[in-house]
Amino acid sequence: MLWLVPGIAAAAVLTGAALLWLAAGPIAGLLFLVVAGAALAALALRRPSAVAVPDLSQVTSAPDFSLVGTALGLTPDAVALTSSEGVLLAANAGYRERFENRPPQALAADPQSDEALSMARAMAWRDGGGCTTGIAVGKDRFAVEVERVGARNDLLLWRFLKPAPRDAAGLAAHRLRGEAGRRLADAGVLAAFVGAEGDLVAWNSLFESRALGGATPKGPSPLADLVDTTEDGRYRLRCEGELGRSMSAVQIPLEAPGFEGHSYFYLFDSAETASLSGSQHLQAMLDILPIGLALVDRDGRFLTMNDAFRQASGTKTARPVYPGDLVVKEDKAAVADAVRRHARGPAMSGDIAVRLARSPKEPVALTIAGLRGLGDAAVLLLLKDNSEEAKLKRQVAQATKMQAVGQLAGGVAHDFNNILTAIIGHCDLMLMRHTPGDSDFDDIQQIKSNSNRAAGLTRQLLAFSRQQTLRPQVLQLTDVVAEVSHLLKRLLGETVQLVVKHGRNLGSVRADPGQLEQVIVNLAVNARDAMAGKGGGTLTIQTYAVHADQVAELGSDILPVAHYSAISVTDTGAGIPASVLGKIFEPFFTTKEVGKGTGLGLSTVYGIVKQSGGFIFADSKVGEGTRFVIYLPVHRVEADAGKVPAAAKPKVHELWGTGTVLLVEDEPMVRAVAERALTRHGYKVISASNGEEALEVIERGDEIALMISDVVMPGMDGPTTVREARKSRPDLPILFMSGYAEEQLRKSIDLDNVAFLPKPFSVQELAEAARRALAEK
Known part of the structure; x- marks a missing residue:
């Protein structure tokens, strides 16, 4: 029966490509067909010992970009595929003809277009897709769609829609020269298409024979040179002179995109005017208008x-x-x-x-x-x-608003983290001088506890703006749910019944277990509040596997075709109205009473899921309940093969160190705490308030074992300071500390052999990070 496998696989591939073509468009369908075709070719060349289904995720790890380019060539729009770093991997003929081989990020002709392209790219990385309009490239303007694609979601697909001005006007002129123009001529209507400067662009045969003397003009022909106005407000062709018949005229300006300044000009002979309004020829005239x-x-x-x-x-x-x-x-x-x-x-x-x-x-x-x-x-x-245009404007405006709110939240959290670092650090230093029996010990411990709660709030702000520092691990969703279910039973109370169901054969995912627990807790607390008005209910948490063919059947434009491990949280509460459902993930949006909700819960959930590379969807019916479904891509364990396991956490008695540490921090309160903490652990500390002072210390030739630097500083920032320092000391160990997310900063740092410590941190965490950085020297 082994001979049946290629035929069955080919049928499955063709079916999947057809469904994806209908659901997500021709480009996605063609890309799927190319990749799956490569998989079938590999299957045909193998001689398996048993019936096996090709793993498409294995094929897509090394795609044939020449085949991808061929698939992209089947669409008339300019389409390109780039890597996460912006390297152009494949492009169709339409893209190369317009832009040669320049990457999409380098096409913008002005700062506004460049900023809009960058925003669309950021939207795609964050939400899976982004769009913008009016991008100036040379003399043309484009609408641009960017989509995050690939088995690992590490590629970007760029689509530049055809420039409207040239194509739209050309289509209108083509219609006038064709069948529609001929029908108007048969009805005695002289029709012309006039450009923004008043010159003729196209005309029908009757206009050419009567107004142009039967000849095509060799150069620009202004309409004003062909037509005269009579005293009674009618029109006469100039070439027919004073004896020519006067005619009625209608000039229709076109203000649609691509037609700015253009117009249609119609001349009606008097004999035709009386019956024109009810004729089929008038309908033909109207139907050619865009x-x-x-x-x-x-x-x-x-x-x-x-x-x-x-x-x-x-x-x-x-x-x-x-x-x-x-x-x-x-x-x-x-x-x-x-x-x-x-x-x-x-x-x-x-x-x-x-x-x-x-x-x-x-x-x-x-x-x-x-x-x-x-x-x-x-x-x-x-x-x-203008429904599509209005929809696009709403999407861009919403994305701009979310980006601005996210940047604001990230900035506030960064400054707040500096303050909390100083508070937590001073508490740790005071606790070193007090024992549990002292009168001040409990007060200091309470201050530290409240500071840690405030640090949790900053993590919420960073989570919804997707700027938090994650500590991802390879894990099973079933283990996370089992770990947090004991806490949920206490949170939900006696009136809510918790039901946990686990599916079989779930793939491993790579995520931060603490953040996933926060996601489940936030959804559960929201469900509890939704069921409170009904006197209680049932909360069902279920984990299950979702295979690529099932994703294809869903036909979602947002969810890429891949293997996922999913978790659903379903309640039997009051439900969410359709008018509210589209806003639930927005920050600070809440339907709860004043003082009972901040509006950060679901936006935090959304931020954690998206930063983990997953997707979240909500479905609700008023009076029946709400269901949230989270899809996390299955992690390929073999991709991590050969990686060095993380170093074991140092014990308390191992935190003592020696040597000179160069501490670079612009915030005096953070610098003071870090200096005292390092000194207490045996280090000699040289402090600098900015990058320039740090380089002066380096130039003095002092023996420095470790450099600890803030990332964002006025003047010379941390990465720039390190690059200059390593010109003379290439092996200098570096420990960066910042209130921003490590994932966001590593893209801009672009340095090898550097460690990272997120703020706020305790005295012990700083000592652990310093010891670990020196151990890896």
């Missing part, structure tokens, strides 16, 4: 509308009678009054902001213009479908 357009008679009723108008107004199936039928009740009177004024007054135009009945939360601009000389048509309505 914006929503409709004609209304003097009584305020719709005569006709094009497909773009139906799309924008949400009337594809319904047939509205009056323009007021499109808007909410509060805007009906304003629309009716504006239509009546433009139908009976002078030919003029104006914009009003309305809320469509199909999307009352998003105001749109409705342009109303008076028409004359078009038979029954008295008013022209212009409406643009």
Whole structure:
């Protein structure tokens, strides 16, 4: 039966690619097909002793980027794949034609575009996907989508949408030269597409034969040089002279993206005007327009509308009678009054902001213009479908807000950590002089305990801004849940029943066990509060494995196809309304009463999960309960093979040391505590308040065993100071300390053989870190 395996695997691959194509788009489907095809090829070359299913995660660890580039070539947009460091790994022909082989981060033509690209990249690393608009590259502007991809989520897929100005105007010109222009010519309509400078861009055959004399102009041809205005406000072709027939004209400006300054210009022969408003040719004229357009008679009723108008107004199936039928009740009177004024007054135009009945939360601009000389048509309505644009703007605005709040929280936590370091350090120093029987011992211990609680609050701030220092380990979710379940029974109380279920064959995950416990506790406490109004209920915590094929069946645009270990937390509480569900992970958002919630619980959960490389989803029904599901990628143990195990924690009597320590810290209170702590443990300490002073000490030639430095300092920062110091002392051990996250700082430090100590720290933790740094020398 071994001969069946390739056929079954090929069918599975084709099915998975088709599902992924439909769910996540052609690019994701093609990438999946390429990688899976490589797996099948490897399977075909092997001669297995037993039936085996190819492990796609093994194949994706060393992908063939030439095949990826070929797959990307099947999409017309400019698409590129880069590494986490920004190295261009693959690109399609559309990308190379526009940008050659420059990496996406280096394409921006101005600082604003560069900042927007950086923000989209940060969004992708943090949330799995990011987007931005209006990126200037050369003379064109692009909308950019960035997605985090790869089996390890360590690659970025960049998609540059085609520049709208060139493509949109070209499409409009193409339509006018084609079938739509011919139908207008058959109806006696002279049609032209005019550029932003007033020059002709395209025209139909009738306009060419009558206005251009049957010849295509060799250079720019301004519309104003071809048409004259008569005394009664009508138009006459200049080439036909004074004996030419006067005609009615309509010029429709286009303000949609890609058409700024462009317009359509129509000339109607008098013989055709009377019947034009009801003819099929007028409908053809409207349908070639890329914006929503409709004609209304003097009584305020719709005569006709094009497909773009139906799309924008949400009337594809319904047939509205009056323009007021499109808007909410509060805007009906304003629309009716504006239509009546433009139908009976002078030919003029104006914009009003309305809320469509199909999307009352998003105001749109409705342009109303008076028409004359078009038979029954008295008013022209212009409406643009900006739902996608508004959605994109909301996403960018939300991402910008979250980034700003995260930066603020990170900065506050950093400064607060310096204060807590000094408080905790002084408490430790005082406790060394007091014994448990002293009168001041309990007071000092209470101060230290409250300081540690404050340190927990800063960790919450750093968690939701994803700037905390994690201590990841390879672990099983079942072990974490079993460890924290004893605490949960006390937290939930007597009215809530805790049910724990474990699935089989869960893969190991790599995460911080303490932070995962905090995630479970936060979700459980929220569930307890949600069930309090119903007198109690049941909280179910379940762990289970989710395979890649099951992820593909979910069809999620956010969750990449991979193997996951999942944990779900389900309650039978009051549930979360749909209007609130989308805001629950925002910082400081809470539905609890004042004084009963800070709004940091779920945002902390979200930050920990995302920083651990996972995903979290919430599903709720009012009155039935809420379910949170966390997906953590399965850790590949073989990737860690050969790593040196972490050093054992030093014992208390091993913390004594010798030698000279150069301490570089700009905060006097932290510097004083660290200096006294190191001195008490046997070190000779030379202090410096900034990087410049530290380099002066280095230049004196003093014997220095270890350099302990803050990372963020005014003037010369810690990494710069270390680089300069290692020019003369390349083997100098370094211990960095900072209130910011180690994961965030290591990207900017970019130095080898350095240790890291997060703030706030105790006297013992500082001594342990110093001893460990010297031991690794």
